[in-house]
Amino acid sequence: MKRFLLSLCLFFSLTALAEEQTVVLISIDGFRHDYIEKHDAKNIRAIAEAGVRAEGLIPVYPSKTFPNHLSIVTGQYPANHGIVDNNFYDKERQQRYRMGDGVEDSTWLTTLPIWNLAEFQGVKAATFFWPESEARINGRTASYYYNYSTPTPNRQRVEQIIDWLKLPAAARPRIVTGYFSVVDTMGHRFGPDAHQVKGAVQHVDQLIGELWQRLNNEVDVPVNLILVSDHGMTPIKADQMIDEDSLPVDKSLFETVNSQTRFMLYAKEGTTEAQIAAQRERLLKLPNKTFSIESNQVLSSLGVKPGPRKADIILAAEAPVTFTGRPPESRKDGGTHGFYGNRDMDGIFITAGPAINANAELDRFSNIHIYPFMAELLGLELMTEIDGDSEVLAPLINNN
Missing domain, CATH: 3.40.720.10 (Alkaline Phosphatase, subunit A)
Known part of the structure; x- marks a missing residue:
């Protein structure tokens, strides 16, 4: 049998x-x-x-x-299928993508x-x-x-x-x-x-x-x-959120997108490489910062490619830290995703x-x-x- x-x-x-x-x-x-x-x-x-x-x-x-x-x-990295985040900016189109925008376009x-x-x-x-x-x-x-x-x-x-x-x-x-x-x-x-x-x-x-x-x-x-x-x-903490308005970013030179676990800066038309480098240096010199700045080497290893949807500067948090635009009284503990190298x-x-x-x-x-x-x-x-x-x-x- x-x-x-x-x-x-x-x-x-x-x-x-x-x-x-x-x-x-x-x-x-x-x-x-x-x-x-x-x-x-x-x-x-x-x-x-x-x-x-x-x-x-x-x-x-x-x-x-x-x-x-x-x-x-699709079997493709986001750089190849086009949707590189829930929300992002395209420097060529000079447009923002928000979740579901592909339905209309x-x-x-x-x-x-x-x-x-x-x-x-x-x-x-x-x-x-x-x-x-x-x-x-x-x-x-x-x-x-x-x-x-x-x-x-x-x-x-x-x-x-x-x-x-x-x-x-x-x-x-x-x-x-x-x-x-x-x-x-x-x-x-x-x-x-x-x-x-x-x-x-x-x-x-x-x-x-x-x-x-x-x-x-x-x-x-x-x-x-x-x-x-x-x-x-993974869990996140309200008392460890970074207020995006506290970041010294020159918004006359950069479009910004807050993706909660990442804060992205896209150089506007006319912004020079020297100005991008100066902005990066200003962020790096912040005392007691609880974020890092992604290197091109790391991004490349994660399937990110140069292009109009790649931010020029990406600030990355690690759990339980996140970026927020909310006032302190409306911040709450909870959970999120968007990190990498984290088993959660x-x-x-x-x-x-x-x-x-x-x-x-x-x-x-x-x-x-x-x-x-x-x-x-x-x-x-x-x-x-x-x-x-x-x-x-x-x-x-x-x-x-």
Whole structure:
């Protein structure tokens, strides 16, 4: 009997990708790598035990929501997909980008997300929220998508994913994305250790458990579930926040953007290299400063490239320090992300399904490697240069 079962497993292992596979990619915003144990996410733990769980998912720099969600679905560093932070300035355009601006003007994005890759090769895609998934990138969207609306009930997202996967074959998507924001929201308000975060984790855990059960019991096609998060969360302190107005910055020479964990200075047209150097020196000489100035060498190692969206001077804080524009009376302890080299920034990566080798083991890895993995599961050919490496997650696929 044991020999028969082993032979059966080998048969399915070799033939899993002979069928057309479906991928459901779910992001739980702000779900730190250790929340499964810390906040007792039983259903997500069970899915991990049925498949593969990485030691951690390393976010791209900066560990912010929009750049990381785009890196997950493009396999590119932010410098290449275009969304280099949640909020930033472009010196060529002389415009500021704010979260979601690509919906109205898709020229902010210079990339090919997985739903476009699929659609261009005749595979239908669906997105129930994903940062910038409503944008008409390369002239098109997924076949099915929703305009982002925070109040949309979380359970509706599960229902819609199942309904899409029950469509007739000609109309059914084979790549579906879903997104939950509540864990991140509670993490920011109360910090990662709070009971409110535990409540949010357990709420989403219940929904993921329902989704997993229904994918296995109600859907007639082979579905591989991928659970990710864009970043983790770490505590911050109100009494250690740096008032941006206390920084000696000449705003006649620089546009500034406060990204909470980073404060960025962009040279205005006409600002000289000497003036940039003088401004840098003035900031370096501040006594008792609780920030550092990023070097070009470090930025390059993190995938940052020269260009109009790269700030000329970047001030970086380390947790629990952040930058703020709020008056002291409205500052509160809480949580945030956006740091690097901090294990608290790691998210999760879990995958399970008929095409997944559940015996594989996976260390921490960068989220840029998920895109070629999904393309392989879907049988899609890459159409653009990416930063991710298909070999990193190749051991997870059953036909290897």
